[in-house]
Amino acid sequence: MSTDTTDAAASAAGLDRDLRLRMYRTMLECRLFEQRTHELFLAGLVRGTTHLGIGQEAVAAGFGTAMRADDYTFCTYRGHNHTLARGVSMTPILLELVGRQGALMGGKGGSMHLTSVEHGAMGSYAIVGAHLPIAVGAAWSAQYRGTDQVAVCFFGDGTTNIGAFHEALNLAVVWKAPVVFVCENNQYMEYTPIRSVTAVERPAADRAAAYGLEDLVVDGNDVEAVHAMARLTVDRARRGDGPSLVEAVTYRHGGHSRADPGTYRPDEEVKAWLARDPIPAQRAVLLKAGIAEEEIARIEAETKAAVAEAERAAREAPEPDPATATTQVWADGGSAWRS
Amino acid sequence: MSTDTTDAAASAAGLDRDLRLRMYRTMLECRLFEQRTHELFLAGLVRGTTHLGIGQEAVAAGFGTAMRADDYTFCTYRGHNHTLARGVSMTPILLELVGRQGALMGGKGGSMHLTSVEHGAMGSYAIVGAHLPIAVGAAWSAQYRGTDQVAVCFFGDGTTNIGAFHEALNLAVVWKAPVVFVCENNQYMEYTPIRSVTAVERPAADRAAAYGLEDLVVDGNDVEAVHAMARLTVDRARRGDGPSLVEAVTYRHGGHSRADPGTYRPDEEVKAWLARDPIPAQRAVLLKAGIAEEEIARIEAETKAAVAEAERAAREAPEPDPATATTQVWADGGSAWRS
Amino acid sequence: MAELTYRQAVARGIGQEMERDPNVVMLGEDIGAAGGVFKTTEGLLERFGPDRVRDTPISEQAIIGAAMGAAMTGLRPVAELMFSDFFGVAWDMVANQIAKTRYMTDGQVSLPLVIRTANGGGLRFGAQHSQSIENWAMAIPGLKVVAPSTPAEMVGLMAAAIRDPDPVIVCEHKALFADKDDVPDGELVEELGRGRVRRSGSDATVVALAAMVPRALAAAEALASEGIDLEVIDLRSLVPLDMSTVLASIEKTAHLFTVEENPRLCGWGAEVVSIAAEEAIYALDGPVVRITTPHVPLAANPVLEDAQMPSPERIASTIRTTLEASR
Amino acid sequence: MAELTYRQAVARGIGQEMERDPNVVMLGEDIGAAGGVFKTTEGLLERFGPDRVRDTPISEQAIIGAAMGAAMTGLRPVAELMFSDFFGVAWDMVANQIAKTRYMTDGQVSLPLVIRTANGGGLRFGAQHSQSIENWAMAIPGLKVVAPSTPAEMVGLMAAAIRDPDPVIVCEHKALFADKDDVPDGELVEELGRGRVRRSGSDATVVALAAMVPRALAAAEALASEGIDLEVIDLRSLVPLDMSTVLASIEKTAHLFTVEENPRLCGWGAEVVSIAAEEAIYALDGPVVRITTPHVPLAANPVLEDAQMPSPERIASTIRTTLEASR
Ligand SMILES: Cc1ncc(C[n+]2csc(CCOP(=O)(O)OP(=O)(O)O)c2C)c(N)n1
Ligand SMILES: Cc1ncc(C[n+]2csc(CCOP(=O)(O)OP(=O)(O)O)c2C)c(N)n1
Ligand SMILES: [Mg+2]
Numbered sequence A, B: 001m002s003t004d005t006t007d008a009a010a011s012a013a014g015l016d017r018d019l020r021l022r023m024y025r026t027m028l029e030c031r032l033f034e035q036r037t038h039e040l041f042l043a044g045l046v047r048g049t050t051h052l053g054i055g056q057e058a059v060a061a062g063f064g065t066a067m068r069a070d071d072y073t074f075c076t077y078r079g080h081n082h083t084l085a086r087g088v089s090m091t092p093i094l095l096e097l098v099g100r101q102g103a104l105m106g107g108k109g110g111s112m113h114l115t116s117v118e119h120g121a122m123g124s125y126a127i128v129g130a131h132l133p134i135a136v137g138a139a140w141s142a143q144y145r146g147t148d149q150v151a152v153c154f155f156g157d158g159t160t161n162i163g164a165f166h167e168a169l170n171l172a173v174v175w176k177a178p179v180v181f182v183c184e185n186n187q188y189m190e191y192t193p194i195r196s197v198t199a200v201e202r203p204a205a206d207r208a209a210a211y212g213l214e215d216l217v218v219d220g221n222d223v224e225a226v227h228a229m230a231r232l233t234v235d236r237a238r239r240g241d242g243p244s245l246v247e248a249v250t251y252r253h254g255g256h257s258r259a260d261p262g263t264y265r266p267d268e269e270v271k272a273w274l275a276r277d278p279i280p281a282q283r284a285v286l287l288k289a290g291i292a293e294e295e296i297a298r299i300e301a302e303t304k305a306a307v308a309e310a311e312r313a314a315r316e317a318p319e320p321d322p323a324t325a326t327t328q329v330w331a332d333g334g335s336a337w338r339s
Numbered sequence C, D: 001m002a003e004l005t006y007r008q009a010v011a012r013g014i015g016q017e018m019e020r021d022p023n024v025v026m027l028g029e030d031i032g033a034a035g036g037v038f039k040t041t042e043g044l045l046e047r048f049g050p051d052r053v054r055d056t057p058i059s060e061q062a063i064i065g066a067a068m069g070a071a072m073t074g075l076r077p078v079a080e081l082m083f084s085d086f087f088g089v090a091w092d093m094v095a096n097q098i099a100k101t102r103y104m105t106d107g108q109v110s111l112p113l114v115i116r117t118a119n120g121g122g123l124r125f126g127a128q129h130s131q132s133i134e135n136w137a138m139a140i141p142g143l144k145v146v147a148p149s150t151p152a153e154m155v156g157l158m159a160a161a162i163r164d165p166d167p168v169i170v171c172e173h174k175a176l177f178a179d180k181d182d183v184p185d186g187e188l189v190e191e192l193g194r195g196r197v198r199r200s201g202s203d204a205t206v207v208a209l210a211a212m213v214p215r216a217l218a219a220a221e222a223l224a225s226e227g228i229d230l231e232v233i234d235l236r237s238l239v240p241l242d243m244s245t246v247l248a249s250i251e252k253t254a255h256l257f258t259v260e261e262n263p264r265l266c267g268w269g270a271e272v273v274s275i276a277a278e279e280a281i282y283a284l285d286g287p288v289v290r291i292t293t294p295h296v297p298l299a300a301n302p303v304l305e306d307a308q309m310p311s312p313e314r315i316a317s318t319i320r321t322t323l324e325a326s327r
């Protein structure tokens, strides 16, 4: 059963001081980066769209800190957190969002497609479900190449009702692929409560048995519990013991995307979840563990500075060269279709 | 648990003499029709392709005899049995297979797409999984129109691994649609054993819980057990108590399609299943129930005669008019795309 | 007469038909309580209730498959695919099932259904949320395809699509949702398969669709000041395709241009040009040029996306240069 | 020199590349133990083992998605979609993911993968197992498309597709599987994007693809006896598209015809004709005619299917009539 396994793993994880601080710093980087991103979106500097993971940082931080540098992350359009959690720096990401030169993908992808292959951030996918089979393929590749790399694939509760979810889970188990599927159950699709469109209570955990998997559930707002679950499942995959499906129960503080205020959600529900904000919670844990207020404050100051620096770079960078609109369709760097 | 429910339902079904004979006759019609179809295919009279259900007749007969005239059947390219079981006569079907005038669909569909809307045979679908969502739509329509019609959707074990299966099951349960999903587990995809590509032991039954459904398994070679399961699930749907997923365990005596000898299957396996042929088994049941040999023999003679008559018609009918190749794309009967 | 946005016109057209026919039902993601992510179905849940306006899971194959099953059993479903790019996950249902079933059953099955979708670029959403897929559908026998360019026409063409006895894909262009227009009161129903001459002229025929129509008109205004007089045709519907209007215009102008948002290869313009090359070759007095997005995915960055999609400037300069060269 | 069938040529081409590069792996339904439902992969499991030749469940989204994930992490997967019609169930993976990811990531991700598929009609399989989908892929930026017409070219073009650093769709035509041909020994590698003049002539240019090539050649022989001398070009590859060979031929013949198995609207022929109408309009001396399947689904019945697909007779009579009329 889920909770036992979690506790077991948690203690097994034996979290040391540095790791705890790293998790806190990662969550904070996500939070402050996204808060500023939202302000810049409302100010019209960030264009197109954004999907914020504010409130869900513990999932990204708990897993990101449990992965090896050469492991693979696959995530969704709600992917700022997961990209930052793999160590991609804020500036190229923000440049991508504002659409200036120096952007992570030259402005071609935008907020929904953040990718940094050198960091193992193998892409943010904007069609629900698509990246689950792709993650299986990366895991299969690692298995074939014998590199004991692991692929971790993050997706939402609503994604558990699409066909690709089913096909990917079944194939991953049949091939014993080293992949960990992480469902961030934030209770909503875009505006529709997941409960109203799903045949079972727990969108991911109640599907696990259909693939011969254990039902693993973790408190997605408790970064140390998430980290323990990450260690358990990532190590299992690395050992060659096959895939896992984890349901991390969490909540997004804001709306689905762009300027959505998220008013379709009951106030008490929102209030209750705001009270369970993973970041203050972890701060309290750190203090309780005897980590000095000053040390935590320093991390906070450094993170604020990093966000400010990224913003400065974003405001100063020039617009991209329109000629780049037709590059990189093919491996030769171009887009010629005639010969 | 499955078996109990089955037994319960079986006795509940209270099979009378006529019904038993009707089930036997239906199975026999399927068997003799398909045996002759195969001979005519090898002789080059039946063209294109065929997918025979020889050995699986009990599923079609058990359900067909439990459905109301206005209920809907959705099946696959392996659909001769299900189409016959809804009362479609042999001649227009055979004319479709040989491709002559008077064919059920004018020769446009062929063996894989047998359809007779007036009999509630709402189509044979040749892309694996596609008809499951379509059946949900027909059931939803009946629910909306308040007609208490039921849709029964037949598919194979291999179909449980495709995305459309997952989407259809979830939506059917969420909408409480009056649909019965019947997986004919004949142990194989085309040439690949289902066990080798599926994460669970029972391809359908072990997925039921993922949609909050009961795991219903029935001996697909026991027509009376199938009929009882059909009554149980069709009545449940008609009452408004929602969908069911049934796994009928069976076997195809021959290959997947056309001239496939099915040699990829172990001889002992084939032998064991041939020994469990549903038709002789039911014949024995009838005799044991005190039904006269003569009466059974008469059914057999009548069925042979019907097949012979269909063949005669098929051999005599003229080829279709080539001009019909471009009719019935649109509701106006034509195919014009310019104005 | 009421001023409506293109976005409101969608709900007006659907609402008009739901009032008229109780068999018209809607299904899709976030279309009910939320009123649609583009607010195109706002108010319909309140007016017609949850039995007729159904929110679905994220299951496009099930949405389109269910629409098909409902259509073949007496309903007239209007299904939404939130973004037209999502035709990808339901393409089997659209291209292999819905388009072919009437034919395969020799007319036993009728499929009076509509699939509505937010189509096209310009919103900086990037390659997976900006495509023009009208050509995907046009290439599949058995599908009708409509792409209105104004609020008033959206109402009438939506109504026509819902009343049509065959499957119709209605492309709602994202970049036009905010456009305003005076829409007559009362019932509006257009006819499918009629193009509309939006500007008559004598020097060249310019055929456009949806968001490219205002851009073509802007180019025409610019060239008018230079004494180049363009005839601009809004195709409005790709299947049926109104070639008679286009061919009649070519007879008059002797020059043909298309303005297409889609990537370069195999767009609707290629079909229009090819028909002209067969049926009007002797009337043509110079190169026939398609002005399209290059054959690349659309970028999210505004500078890059603007460089990709046909702009009034690119339309005008291409036409100017071509006409000058062919003098 | 060995005589090979087109079906055997598929395995020969793949085997050649698997010998050469251990990162080439295969996946698909029934491709291993069964050797493929069309016997196109026979012997490969025995030669390369189950780690490199993987049978899959009936999960096309997972097959194509897994191929993509493997390609972006160092492998060169060759995925099979048993029938090309099944692109429908995996279309998002092909059109939205595989085609766009290199571009969206500004070149960070390379996708050296091949999707092989049994394409086309003539086997009486009906509307859901007979389609020509090469145009679906041609219309999507980021995909290369090849459709060989002979065994020898199948070997060399398959090898080229597997070595190509970008995603390539290889269309294997069902109606050609039994065709025989002498295939040279040793390594064969063709270049993608080169058409081939199969018959040179002076009166008209006829562009064809895959199973339409032998039909166009048969029509050419028939017309030769009437003194009409056709140049027949096998396009072989749609992306890259070898327009230089086609345009050079038009300069010589002044007449262009396409022979397309696909339904009428928006086929590759419409692209070829449209390019000619822009770049060779003054060289053209009469109507440009596309000879295609009508815009209807394919029927299962042999009489009906034969009436639908372009036949040598229809090709010849269309060309004859058109050339006479334009004299
Ligand atoms: C196939 C597909 N259908 C619909 C959408 C539109 N859409 C984008 S995000 C979203 C909600 C996804 O919900 P969930 O999986 O819970 O992820 P979350 O946004 O909550 O992180 C939807 C419906 C899409 N992008 N792709
Ligand atoms: C989407 C799709 N993939 C593959 C096929 C090819 N195919 C036809 S039948 C079949 C096997 C189906 O197995 P199962 O569901 O068990 O049904 P059975 O044939 O055993 O009745 C396959 C793979 C198809 N028709 N559609
Ligand atoms: Mg969610």
Ligand SMILES: [Mg+2]
Pocket (backbone or CB within 6 Å): B156, B157, B158, B184, B185, B186, B187, B188, B189
């Ligand atoms: Mg089976």
